Amino acid sequence: MSKRSNRVLAIGQSGGPTPVINAxxxxxxxxxxxxxxxxxxxxxxxxxxxxxxENFLDLSRESPATIERxxxxxxxxxxxxxxxxxxxxxxxxLAVFRAHEIHDFIYIGGNDSMDTCHRIADLARLSGYELxxxxxxxxxDNDLVSTDHTPGFGSAARFVALATRDAGRDLESMATxxxxxxxxxxxxxxxxxxxxxxxxxxxxxxxxxLVFVPEKTFDENCFLENVLRVHAELGRVFVVVxxxxxxxxxxxxxxxxxxxxxxxxxxxxxVALSGGVASYLSALVVKELGLQSRFxxxxxxxxxxxxxxxxxxxxxxxxxxxxxxxxxxRDEADCMICLVRPEGEAYRCEIGSVxxxxxxxxxxxxxxxxxxxxxxxxxxxxxxxxxxxxxGALPILARLSAKGVGQRxx
Amino acid sequence: MSKRSNRVLAIGQSGGPTPVINAxxxxxxxxxxxxxxxxxxxxxxxxxxxxxxENFLDLSRESPATIERxxxxxxxxxxxxxxxxxxxxxxxxLAVFRAHEIHDFIYIGGNDSMDTCHRIADLARLSGYELxxxxxxxxxDNDLVSTDHTPGFGSAARFVALATRDAGRDLESMATxxxxxxxxxxxxxxxxxxxxxxxxxxxxxxxxxLVFVPEKTFDENCFLENVLRVHAELGRVFVVVxxxxxxxxxxxxxxxxxxxxxxxxxxxxxVALSGGVASYLSALVVKELGLQSRFxxxxxxxxxxxxxxxxxxxxxxxxxxxxxxxxxxRDEADCMICLVRPEGEAYRCEIGSVxxxxxxxxxxxxxxxxxxxxxxxxxxxxxxxxxxxxxGALPILARLSAKGVGQRxx
Numbered sequence: 170m171s172k173r174s175n176r177v178l179a180i181g182q183s184g185g186p187t188p189v190i191n192a193x194x195x196x197x198x199x200x201x202x203x204x205x206x207x208x209x210x211x212x213x214x215x216x217x218x219x220x221x222x223e224n225f226l227d228l229s230r231e232s233p234a235t236i237e238r239x240x241x242x243x244x245x246x247x248x249x250x251x252x253x254x255x256x257x258x259x260x261x262x263l264a265v266f267r268a269h270e271i272h273d274f275i276y277i278g279g280n281d282s283m284d285t286c287h288r289i290a291d292l293a294r295l296s297g298y299e300l301x302x303x304x305x306x307x308x309x310d311n312d313l314v315s316t317d318h319t320p321g322f323g324s325a326a327r328f329v330a331l332a333t334r335d336a337g338r339d340l341e342s343m344a345t346x347x348x349x350x351x352x353x354x355x356x357x358x359x360x361x362x363x364x365x366x367x368x369x370x371x372x373x374x375x376x377x378x379l380v381f382v383p384e385k386t387f388d389e390n391c392f393l394e395n396v397l398r399v400h401a402e403l404g405r406v407f408v409v410v411x412x413x414x415x416x417x418x419x420x421x422x423x424x425x426x427x428x429x430x431x432x433x434x435x436x437x438x439x440v441a442l443s444g445g446v447a448s449y450l451s452a453l454v455v456k457e458l459g460l461q462s463r464f465x466x467x468x469x470x471x472x473x474x475x476x477x478x479x480x481x482x483x484x485x486x487x488x489x490x491x492x493x494x495x496x497x498x499r500d501e502a503d504c505m506i507c508l509v510r511p512e513g514e515a516y517r518c519e520i521g522s523v524x525x526x527x528x529x530x531x532x533x534x535x536x537x538x539x540x541x542x543x544x545x546x547x548x549x550x551x552x553x554x555x556x557x558x559x560x561g562a563l564p565i566l567a568r569l570s571a572k573g574v575g576q577r578x579x
Numbered sequence: 580m581s582k583r584s585n586r587v588l589a590i591g592q593s594g595g596p597t598p599v600i601n602a603x604x605x606x607x608x609x610x611x612x613x614x615x616x617x618x619x620x621x622x623x624x625x626x627x628x629x630x631x632x633e634n635f636l637d638l639s640r641e642s643p644a645t646i647e648r649x650x651x652x653x654x655x656x657x658x659x660x661x662x663x664x665x666x667x668x669x670x671x672x673l674a675v676f677r678a679h680e681i682h683d684f685i686y687i688g689g690n691d692s693m694d695t696c697h698r699i700a701d702l703a704r705l706s707g708y709e710l711x712x713x714x715x716x717x718x719x720d721n722d723l724v725s726t727d728h729t730p731g732f733g734s735a736a737r738f739v740a741l742a743t744r745d746a747g748r749d750l751e752s753m754a755t756x757x758x759x760x761x762x763x764x765x766x767x768x769x770x771x772x773x774x775x776x777x778x779x780x781x782x783x784x785x786x787x788x789l790v791f792v793p794e795k796t797f798d799e800n801c802f803l804e805n806v807l808r809v810h811a812e813l814g815r816v817f818v819v820v821x822x823x824x825x826x827x828x829x830x831x832x833x834x835x836x837x838x839x840x841x842x843x844x845x846x847x848x849x850v851a852l853s854g855g856v857a858s859y860l861s862a863l864v865v866k867e868l869g870l871q872s873r874f875x876x877x878x879x880x881x882x883x884x885x886x887x888x889x890x891x892x893x894x895x896x897x898x899x900x901x902x903x904x905x906x907x908x909r910d911e912a913d914c915m916i917c918l919v920r921p922e923g924e925a926y927r928c929e930i931g932s933v934x935x936x937x938x939x940x941x942x943x944x945x946x947x948x949x950x951x952x953x954x955x956x957x958x959x960x961x962x963x964x965x966x967x968x969x970x971g972a973l974p975i976l977a978r979l980s981a982k983g984v985g986q987r988x989x
Contacts (some may be wrong), residue, residue: 186752191977211984224989238977244748247977268987331886338654339883342596379701468875473749476741477886569649569656571636574621577678578633
């Protein structure tokens with residue numbers, strides 16, 4: 170590759186922010202500083218929208234102190250986007266890249282973003298414009314193919330595991346007047362994140378008691394039967410359900426009632442806004458079973474909360490960003506960085522890469538071998554997979570050994 | 580005090596569990612082990628209900644390892660309750676205490692529980708039954724009088740500070756398609772916890788932009804004007820609002836609409852269940868201002884989440900439980916343990932005690948001097964008060980120093 174007087178690297182962030190997406194940026198900035206191949210590094214403001222609008226920040230002089238802080242700073246500091254590109258946008262992006270002599274591009278995002286990367290790389294090739302593109306995976310949903318897991322997943326999974334464990338203890342404390350808690354998790358069509366609710370569970374009595382992922386069809390009657398059964402056994406039920414569960418006709422659960430309400434006047438709007446499957450199921454439990462029920466929906470707090478992020482996840486996100494710069498320098502472009510887990514007892518993670526085309530627009534669902542036959546619990550194989558990603562086993566909580574004291578009055 | 584062959588200490592937990600209420604139990608158990616004055620220690624199962632139902636656990640032989648784990652175990656391991664005692668219950672409680680030779684009682688809870696303690700102590704005195712009662716404060720609401728702060732508050736406040744900070748960064752990342760986030764906090768009639776949302780804010784641009792506490796009357800028009808003003812200035816608005824805010828007639832905000840829906844059929848029940856002021860205000864913003872709005876309601880996750888608990892809070896909760904046993908042994912009973920903050924630059928906390936009567940059924944609200952005149956922001960005096968309680972200043976997040984790159988295409 171010819172040495173250029175002005176070799177500008179552009180980097181952007183896309184999709185739902187995570188606690189560690191800035192760690193990937195930090196890794197890239199750090200590697201940029203170590204190299205002298207690039208003259209400048211530009212950040213796209215609000216992802217690919219920044220490229221279209223010619224809106225860049227010059228990141229060339231960020232200090233090591235800022236870069237270090239970025240590792241621990243949640244959300245997307247460059248600004249994110251969910252913009253769906255139109256055909257004409259690609260031409261514009263290339264024109265902007267050309268005008269700024271950007272020949273290297275790193276995009277941190279999920280499968281939509283990998284599709285964007287792939288299309289830009291393709292168009293550049295067709296247009297004879299020299300452009301190297303590397304994608305850095307980022308999604309809490311963990312639904313990207315060709316990578317063992319995705320940066321962002323471990324931290325969000327850790328939140329789900331801890332929230333389930335702690336809220337489950339709360340339900341246990343209060344069992345005399347609360348019956349059913351239904352917690353909703355993100356994850357879109359994949360149950361990876363929802364499944365993480367079992368990572369703090371060490372026995373049958375502990376939360377979660379029922380887990381529902383989109384990989385299995387959701388049946389309301391079956392759900393109610395399950396709730397009744399667990400309630401009869403334990404006196405309480407902690408349910409974790411993915412936002413993406415669907416009924417046998419493929420409709421999102423609670424969809425019809427939400428739509429009805431959405432078309433309705435003011436009061437109903439609240440329902441549409443609160444919405445979601447947990448609120449619907451919670452109402453169903455109250456109505457059909459006469460049990461008390463509450464729902465929890467941590468929402469974006471669970472997606473972006475950095476206070477209990479996984480150190481493993483943060484480190485891997487950093488390494489992925491660092492590796493992206495390395496790939497560009499070695500001319501190994503038009504790829505996505507991936508995380509490879511070598512066989513072996515102890516967890517290790519190596520950095521690899523895969524062609525963008527292999528990843529773009531594909532979804533990796535939770536394997537059925539991780540879900541029990543009834544479709545209401547996650548199996549131990551998943552724990553082996555996911556526990557290292559959240560930073561190892563959660564600390565063991567206390568259980569009393571105390572026995573009951575004999576009654577003297579009765 | 581006469582040496583008794585069988586001196587039994589009873590201990591119970593009450594009200595909404597916190598991340599550190601078990602730390603107080605750990606402190607008491609630890610001190611019990613160090614002393615040989617008591618022959619046994621009984622835990623009340625589900626608080627005072629356990630005393631009524633004669634339902635005790637013998638905690639006398641819990642291991643040091645279990646006690647150590649209790650410090651880090653969220654929620655109420657003995658079981659909690661929200662039972663409002665009837666007049667006849669007190670007689671029953673004394674009868675049960677008498678039958679089990681319980682002459683010492685520690686109750687960990689909020690102002691209702693201190694009232695319970697006070698009444699039991701009173702009745703024992705009237706009945707000539709020897710009973711020492713010590714209350715240990717516990718509430719995330721921080722609304723107990725005669726103590727600088729309450730164990731449980733620091734941890735819940737830390738969660739609010741971190742959740743606001745991180746979700747605020749998320750809103751900032753996504754500013755091109757989200758406008759307003761409204762987060763609801765607990766706290767009942769007191770704004771202490773809601774105010775903690777400012778503890779991670781270091782400049783005007785950062786979340787929260789508007790904070791509403793129950794100590795000031797809430798006016799919907801004024802709220803909407805505030806939202807519009809901040810939106811015009813920053814392009815986004817992060818609002819934190821306490822569950823307990825009331826309008827000029829003293830009604831909880833959003834109360835009427837929730838009630839209407841509660842009487843209604845199935846779909847509306849969701850509203851009642853999701854309920855709350857944030858969901859109501861979020862709908863109001865959509866309807867009246869045409870802005871996009873979402874609401875967050877971490878609910879009991881924020882109350883009990885132990886993964887980001889305050890170390891200071893945890894340690895003070897432990898010391899308070901430990902001190903309660905000490906007070907019983909020194910015959911300084913019918914009091915509540917309190918936390919005293921000596922004057923001085925550096926934060927210190929000493930353990931004291933106050934008469935139960937002074938605390939029972941009273942509420943300590945957020946002083947008006949901590950709230951700005953407009954009633955939409957918290958002042959710096961509060962930061963000085965609360966920051967040590969959450970374990971000190973939160974880590975500083977990254978801010979880029981980068982400047983925009985000049986346009987070449989336009």
